[in-house]
Amino acid sequence: MQAAIIGGGVIGGGxxxxxxxxxxxxxxxxxxxxxxxxxxxVLANARAALPMLYETELPAEGTLRFVxxxxxxxxxxxxxxxxxxxxxxxxxxxxxxxxxxxxxxxICSSTSGFKPSELREGLAASTRLVVAHPFNPVYLLPLVELxxxxxxxxxxxxxxxxxxxxxxxxxxxxxxxxxDRLLEAVWREALWxxxxxxxxxxxxxxxIRMGFGLRWAQMGLFETYRIAGGEGGxxxxxxxxxxxxxxxxxxxxxxxxxxxxxxxxxxxxxxxQSGALSIRDLERLRxxxxxxxxxxxxxxGSAAGAVISDHEAALPVPDMSGAPMVTVARVxxxxxxxxNGHMNxxxxxxxxxxxxxxxxxxxxxxxxxVGGGLSYFTVETKTRFLAETHAGERIRCVSRVTTGEGxxxxxxxxxxxxxxxxxxxxxxxxxxxxxxxxxSSCPPKPEVLARVEALxxxxxx
Amino acid sequence: MQAAIIGGGVIGGGxxxxxxxxxxxxxxxxxxxxxxxxxxxVLANARAALPMLYETELPAEGTLRFVxxxxxxxxxxxxxxxxxxxxxxxxxxxxxxxxxxxxxxxICSSTSGFKPSELREGLAASTRLVVAHPFNPVYLLPLVELxxxxxxxxxxxxxxxxxxxxxxxxxxxxxxxxxDRLLEAVWREALWxxxxxxxxxxxxxxxIRMGFGLRWAQMGLFETYRIAGGEGGxxxxxxxxxxxxxxxxxxxxxxxxxxxxxxxxxxxxxxxQSGALSIRDLERLRxxxxxxxxxxxxxxGSAAGAVISDHEAALPVPDMSGAPMVTVARVxxxxxxxxNGHMNxxxxxxxxxxxxxxxxxxxxxxxxxVGGGLSYFTVETKTRFLAETHAGERIRCVSRVTTGEGxxxxxxxxxxxxxxxxxxxxxxxxxxxxxxxxxSSCPPKPEVLARVEALxxxxxx
Numbered sequence: 001m002q003a004a005i006i007g008g009g010v011i012g013g014g015x016x017x018x019x020x021x022x023x024x025x026x027x028x029x030x031x032x033x034x035x036x037x038x039x040x041x042v043l044a045n046a047r048a049a050l051p052m053l054y055e056t057e058l059p060a061e062g063t064l065r066f067v068x069x070x071x072x073x074x075x076x077x078x079x080x081x082x083x084x085x086x087x088x089x090x091x092x093x094x095x096x097x098x099x100x101x102x103x104x105x106x107i108c109s110s111t112s113g114f115k116p117s118e119l120r121e122g123l124a125a126s127t128r129l130v131v132a133h134p135f136n137p138v139y140l141l142p143l144v145e146l147x148x149x150x151x152x153x154x155x156x157x158x159x160x161x162x163x164x165x166x167x168x169x170x171x172x173x174x175x176x177x178x179x180d181r182l183l184e185a186v187w188r189e190a191l192w193x194x195x196x197x198x199x200x201x202x203x204x205x206x207x208i209r210m211g212f213g214l215r216w217a218q219m220g221l222f223e224t225y226r227i228a229g230g231e232g233g234x235x236x237x238x239x240x241x242x243x244x245x246x247x248x249x250x251x252x253x254x255x256x257x258x259x260x261x262x263x264x265x266x267x268x269x270x271x272x273q274s275g276a277l278s279i280r281d282l283e284r285l286r287x288x289x290x291x292x293x294x295x296x297x298x299x300x301g302s303a304a305g306a307v308i309s310d311h312e313a314a315l316p317v318p319d320m321s322g323a324p325m326v327t328v329a330r331v332x333x334x335x336x337x338x339x340n341g342h343m344n345x346x347x348x349x350x351x352x353x354x355x356x357x358x359x360x361x362x363x364x365x366x367x368x369x370v371g372g373g374l375s376y377f378t379v380e381t382k383t384r385f386l387a388e389t390h391a392g393e394r395i396r397c398v399s400r401v402t403t404g405e406g407x408x409x410x411x412x413x414x415x416x417x418x419x420x421x422x423x424x425x426x427x428x429x430x431x432x433x434x435x436x437x438x439x440s441s442c443p444p445k446p447e448v449l450a451r452v453e454a455l456x457x458x459x460x461x
Numbered sequence: 462m463q464a465a466i467i468g469g470g471v472i473g474g475g476x477x478x479x480x481x482x483x484x485x486x487x488x489x490x491x492x493x494x495x496x497x498x499x500x501x502x503v504l505a506n507a508r509a510a511l512p513m514l515y516e517t518e519l520p521a522e523g524t525l526r527f528v529x530x531x532x533x534x535x536x537x538x539x540x541x542x543x544x545x546x547x548x549x550x551x552x553x554x555x556x557x558x559x560x561x562x563x564x565x566x567x568i569c570s571s572t573s574g575f576k577p578s579e580l581r582e583g584l585a586a587s588t589r590l591v592v593a594h595p596f597n598p599v600y601l602l603p604l605v606e607l608x609x610x611x612x613x614x615x616x617x618x619x620x621x622x623x624x625x626x627x628x629x630x631x632x633x634x635x636x637x638x639x640x641d642r643l644l645e646a647v648w649r650e651a652l653w654x655x656x657x658x659x660x661x662x663x664x665x666x667x668x669i670r671m672g673f674g675l676r677w678a679q680m681g682l683f684e685t686y687r688i689a690g691g692e693g694g695x696x697x698x699x700x701x702x703x704x705x706x707x708x709x710x711x712x713x714x715x716x717x718x719x720x721x722x723x724x725x726x727x728x729x730x731x732x733x734q735s736g737a738l739s740i741r742d743l744e745r746l747r748x749x750x751x752x753x754x755x756x757x758x759x760x761x762g763s764a765a766g767a768v769i770s771d772h773e774a775a776l777p778v779p780d781m782s783g784a785p786m787v788t789v790a791r792v793x794x795x796x797x798x799x800x801n802g803h804m805n806x807x808x809x810x811x812x813x814x815x816x817x818x819x820x821x822x823x824x825x826x827x828x829x830x831v832g833g834g835l836s837y838f839t840v841e842t843k844t845r846f847l848a849e850t851h852a853g854e855r856i857r858c859v860s861r862v863t864t865g866e867g868x869x870x871x872x873x874x875x876x877x878x879x880x881x882x883x884x885x886x887x888x889x890x891x892x893x894x895x896x897x898x899x900x901s902s903c904p905p906k907p908e909v910l911a912r913v914e915a916l917x918x919x920x921x922x
Contacts, residue, residue: 010689135672136689143672166671174659178668181654185646190682193642198635201695205681207639209764210627211596211604213681216674218750219743220666221651222727223735227743228471228597234662235728267696270687282680282688289679289763296753299796302746303670335760338814345839346810353799353806378806382843388900439849 001025001062004077004105006070006094007084008035011110013042014138015081016064021050021139022163023059028066029073036066041280046139048392049287052333053140053294054312055354057394070094071101079159081132083110092122099127106155108132112180115173116148128152132160132167133177137283140290142166142307145177164311166304194269195262202273217293218303292335318396320362323458327358328397329418332389343389348415352381352427355397355413363451365444374444376409376431383427387417394418404456406449407433407441462486462523465538465566467531467555469496472571473544474503475599477525480540482511482600483624484520489527490534497527502741507600509853510748513794514601514755515773516815518855531555532562540620542593544571553583560588567616569593573641576634577609589613593621593628594638598744601751603627603768606638625772627765655730656723663734678754679764753796779857781823784919788819789858790879793850804850809876813842813888816858816874824912826905835905837870837892844888848878855879865917867910868894868902 003019005012008030016039019026028039043064051058067073074080080098084090091109098107107129109119116131123129130148135141144160146153147170157167170177176184193199199207215224222234229237274282297305318326328351338344360366360376369375389395396418403410409431415424433444443449464480466473469491477500480487489500504525512519528534535541541559545551552570559568568590570580577592584590591609596602605621607614608631618628631638637645654660660668676685683695690698735743758766779787789812799805821827821837830836850856857879864871870892876885894905904910 010691135676141672141675143668145668166667168664168667168671170660171664172657172659174657178654178660178665179672182647182650182665182669183673185650186643186682189642189646193635193639196633196635198633199631199639201683203629203632204639204643205683206627206629207604207606208643208677208681209679210629210768211602211640212644213674213677213679214602214751214754214765215596215747216669217678217754218670218674219747220669220674221647222662222666222731223743224747226731226735227740227747230471230740233728234731235724238724238727263696263699266683266699267694270683270695274684274687279688279691282684285763286676286680286685286688289758289761290675292757292761293675293678293754296757296796297750300750300753302750304675307671335757344811345814345842346807346812349807349810350805351807378846380843380845381806382841384841385839 002027002077003079003081004029004073004098006030006073006080006082006098007110008032008039009083010038010042010136011134011138012081012083013039014046014134014136015083015110017043017046017050017139018163018165019079020062020064021046021058023062024163025062026064027073027077028064029068029070030066042137042139045137045283045287048284049137049291050139051331052291052392053298053308054315055330056312056315056317057329057331058315070097074098074102074105077102077105079156080105080107081110082107086111086113088114088118091119095119095123095127095129099123103127106130106152106159108156110134113176115175117173128155130156131170131173131177132156133180134165135179137287137290140287140294142304143168143179145170145179147173147177161311162314164308166307191262191266194266200273201266201269205273218297288334291333295333295335318358320358323461324398324400324414325359325362326396327355327399327413328395328415330395332391332393332395334391337391341390343391345383345385348383348385348389348425348427349381351395351397351415351425352383352413352429353378355399356411356429356431359399359401359409359411359455363455364448369445369448370436373436374442375434375436376444377434378429379432380430381427383425385425387422387424389415389417389424395424400459401452401455402428402459403430404449404452407443409433409452463488463538463540465490465534465541465559466544467491467534467541467559468544468546468571469493469500470544471499471503471597472595472599473542474500475507475595475597476542476544476571478504478507478511478600479624479626481523481525482507482519484523485624486523487525488534488538489525490529490531491527503598503600506598506744506748509745510598510752511600512792513752513853514759514769515776516791517773517776517778518790518792519776531558535559535563535566538563538566540617541566541568542571543568547572547574549575549579552580556580556584556588556590560584564588567591567613567620569617571595574637576636578634589616591617592631592634592638593617594641595626596640598748598751601748601755603765604629604640606631606640608634608638622772623775625769627768652723652727655727661734662727662730666734679758749795752794756794756796779819781819784922785859785861785875786820786823787857788816788860788874789856789876791856793852793854793856795852798852802851804852806844806846809844809846809850809886809888810842812856812858812876812886813844813874813890814839816860817872817890817892820860820862820870820872820916824916825909830906830909831897834897835903836895836897837905838895839890840893841891842888844886846886848883848885850876850878850885856885861920862913862916863889863920864891865910865913868904870894870913 001024005028130152133145160167226234298308318329336347399413402412411429413427432441435442462485466489591613594606605626621628687695759769779790797808858876860874863873872890874888893902896903
C-alpha cells in the first residue's frame with residue numbers, strides 16, 4: 001500500500017490526504033519549494049473533515065514522505081497519481097521518468113482535459129496509464145472519472161474504491177470527460193448572465209444552491225427530470241420538454257469574450273459576495289457543509305452517502321474480545337455540537353445506542369436477528385456527564401454487561417477520550433428483549449441468551 | 462391570508478401545499494377533472510415532508526377549497542398564483558379574467574420562459590403582475606425567481622418569504638430567467654453525451670451527484686470557483702481558467718437533434734436506471750433526501766438551511782405560560798428513526814435538551830445569557846421509554862421545574878403524542894449552573910435565580 005503523488009497542488013494534496021488517511025504510505029514529489037506547506041494545509045483540512053463521515057475510525061494514518069527526486073517517489077509504489085500542470089509535453093516527460101523508474105506501477109493522471117490516447121504518446125505498450133480525474137475537495141467528494149484501457153481502469157477502480165471514492169468508468173474518450181463538459185456549459189452561460197447585467201455572481205449562486213443544486217446533489221439531472229415527466233416516463237418528458245427549449249437554446253450558443261471589463265466585473269462581484277471570508281474560511285465552511293450533507297445522504301443510504309456506507313462496511317471494526325469490550329471507536333462529527341460548543345447531550349445517547357447495537361451484534365442479535373422479528377429495546381438509561389466533548393475528538397466507548405438474565409439486559413458504558421483515556425460520560429442502560437410482532441417482551445433465542453449470560457459472567461470477573 | 466391557485470398540476474399543487482401548510486386559506490381553480498386527485502397527491506407528499514424541516518410546529522393548516530369558476534377562486538384573494546400551461550394566449554385570457562374579478566390582487570405567474578412584458582400585454586397599467594417562477598418540489602425548494610415591476614416584486618417577496626421561500630429578484634427580464642438558462646445548457650450537453658455514447662443517463666447522473674452537485678447545493682458556481690482560485694481571487698481564476706476552456710467550448714455549441722432514436726435511447730437508459738421505482742417512490746426518495754440535506758444545511762446555518770432557520774424564527778413559539786409548561790411542539794423528522802423503524806433513543810435526548818433550552822430561555826438564560834459566559838450544563842438525566850415514536854408524528858414535551866435552588870436546576874419532562882396525549886417517555890434532568898470561562902459551577906444571576914425559584918414554586922403547586 002504505497003502511493004506516489006507527483007505534483008502537490010490543491011488536487012495533489014487532496015490525493016495525499018485520501019491515501020494517507022486510508023492507511024497508505026505516501027511519497028510526494030513536487031519541485032515547488034512551497035509544496036510541503038501547501039500539502040500540509042490541505043491535509044489539515046482533510047484531517048478535520050474526512051474522519052467525521054464515518055461512525056467508526058479510519059485505519060491508522062500511513063507515513064508521508066517528501067522526496068527530492070521523482071524516481072525516489074515512484075520506486076516501490078503500486079499506484080502513481082500525476083497532478084502536474086495541464087501541459088502535454090510536461091506530462092509526457094513525467095510519464096517517461098515514471099516508466100523508467102517503475103515499469104510496473106499503475107499511472108493515473110488527474111488531467112481534466114486530455115484524452116488517454118494523447119497522454120500515452122511515446123510510452124511503452126505495456127505501461128498502464130489511465131485518466132483518474134477527481135473533484136475538489138478530493139478528500140471529501142467521491143467522484144473520480146476513469147478513462148482508458150479496461151484492465152488499467154479496473155485496477156485503478158479497485159484501489160480508488162478502497163480509499164472511499166466512486167470511480168466512474170467513461171465509455172469513450174472525449175475532451176474534458178463528462179462532468180467538466182457540463183460545468184463548462186454552465187460556466188459559459190453564467191458568464192453571459194453577469195456580462196449582460198441580468199444577475200450578479202451572488203445571485204447566480206443563490207439561483208443554483210436554493211434550487212436545482214439541491215436536486216442534483218442527490219439525484220442528478222435525468223432522474224430529476226424523470227420525476228417531472230410523471231408516469232409517462234422519460235421519453236415522454238424529452239418529447240414534451242425538448243421542443244419547448246429549442247428556441248432559447250439557439251440564443252445561448254455564443255461564447256462571451258473574456259474582456260478585461262468582464263473579468264474585473266466578476267472579480268468585484270465575487271469580492272462583494274464572499275470577500276469578507278478568506279479562502280481558508282471558505283474552505284472550512286465548504287467542508288462543514290459537505291460533511292453535514294454527506295452524513296445526511298449517508299443516513300438515507302442515497303447517492304454519495306451510499307459510497308461512504310460501503311466504504312465504512314469495509315473498515316476494521318473495534319476489537320470486542322476484551323473485558324470490558326470496546327464497542328464504539330470514532331471521531332465526533334461537527335454536526336454533533338451545540339451552541340455551547342460541546343457535544344449535544346442527545347449525542348451521548350447516540351453513543352450509548354450505538355454501543356448497545358454493537359453488544360447486540362456481538363451476542364448474535366444484530367440486524368439479521370432484528371429482521372427476523374426479535375430485538376432488544378432500551379427501557380431506561382441513566383447518564384452522567386463528566387467532562388465536555390468537542391467536534392473532531394476521537395473517543396471510544398467501553399461497555400460491560402452487568403445483567404444478562406431472561407429478557408433482561410443491563411449494560412454499563414464508559415465513554416473515554418482516546419488521547420488520554422479521560423472518562424467523559426457514563427451510562428447505565430437497561431434493555432428488554434421484545435417481539436417486534438407482538439410489541440411485547442419475550443425471551444431471547446437460547447443461543448443469544450447463552451452469549452449474554454456468558455458475557456455477564458465474564459464482565460463480573 | 463387567502464391565496465388563489467389557478468392551474469393545479471405538479472407546480473400548482475406545490476403552491477397549494479406551501480400556502481396551506483403555512484396557514485393560508487387556499488382556493489383552487491383548474492378545469493381538469495383530475496385536479497383534486499393530483500393536488501391531493503402533492504399535498505400528501507408535502508404534509509409528509511415540509512413539517513420535518515422545522516424544530517417547531519407550522520401554523521394550523523388553512524382551508525382548501527376547489528371551485529368551478531375562476532372568479533370564485535380569486536374573489537377575496539390577496540395573492541393569485543397562475544400555473545397554467547405555457548401558451549401565451551391562454552395566460553393572457555386567464556389574466557383578463559382575474560383582473561375583471563379582482564383588480565387589486567397581486568398576480569404571480571409560474572412561467573419558466575415568458576418575460577413579464579409579454580405576459581402584461583393587454584392588461585390595465587394598474588394591474589400588478591410579476592413572474593414568480595418556483596422549482597419542483599415547490600413545497601421543499603426555497604428558490605422562487607421574481608421578475609417584473611419593483612413594487613410588485615417587493616409585495617410578492619414579502620408574502621413568499623412568509624411561507625418560507627427564497628425570492629430572488631432578477632435585475633432584467635430575459636427568456637427563461639436565470640436558473641433555467643443554466644439548466645438548458647447542461648441539458649443540451651447531457652443530450653450530446655448520451656447521443657454520442659460517451660455516457661448513459663445513469664452515468665451522467667452519477668457524474669453530477671457524486672461531484673459538483675454536492676458543491677452546488679451549498680455554494681453554487683462562483684463561490685466554489687473562488688476557492689479554486691485561492692488567495693489570487695476570482696478575477697485571477699477567470700483569467701487562468703477561462704482561456705483553457707475556450708477550445709472545448711467551441712466544440713459544444715451545436716444543438717443535438719431530438720431524433721426518435723435519441724429519444725428512445727434516453728427513455729430506455731432512464732428505465733434501466735430508475736425503472737424499478739415508480740414515480741411516487743422516486744418522489745418519496747427525493748423528498749427524504751431533500752429533507753435530510755436541508756436539515757443538515759440548517760444545522761450549519763448555510764444556504765437553503767439559513768432560509769429555513771429564518772422562517773422558523775418567525776413561527777409562533779409554544780405557549781409556556783401554563784404549569785406544566787409546553788416546551789417543545791414539533792414533528793419527528795425521518796432522520797430521527799433507526800432501523801427498528803422508531804425514533805432513535807438519542808433523539809429522546811434531543812427532545813430533553815431542546816426542552817431544557819426552552820426552560821432556560823424562559824428564565825432569562827437563553828443564547829444571549831450563554832453568549833455572556835454563563836450557562837446551565839446537564840449533569841445527569843434519567844430517561845424512561847414508555848412507547849414507540851415514529852417519523853411524522855406530532856409530539857409535545859411538557860416540563861416542570863422540580864428543583865430550583867442556587868446552582869441547581871432540576872426539570873421533569875414528559876413527552877406526549879399530540880394526537881391522543883399518550884405519554885411516550887419521561888426524563889428527570891439535573892443541571893448545574895456554570896461559568897463558561899472557568900468551566901466550573903457558580904450561582905446564576907439573581908434575576909435568573911428568581912425566575913427559577915418562582916417556576917419551582919408554581920410547578921410544585
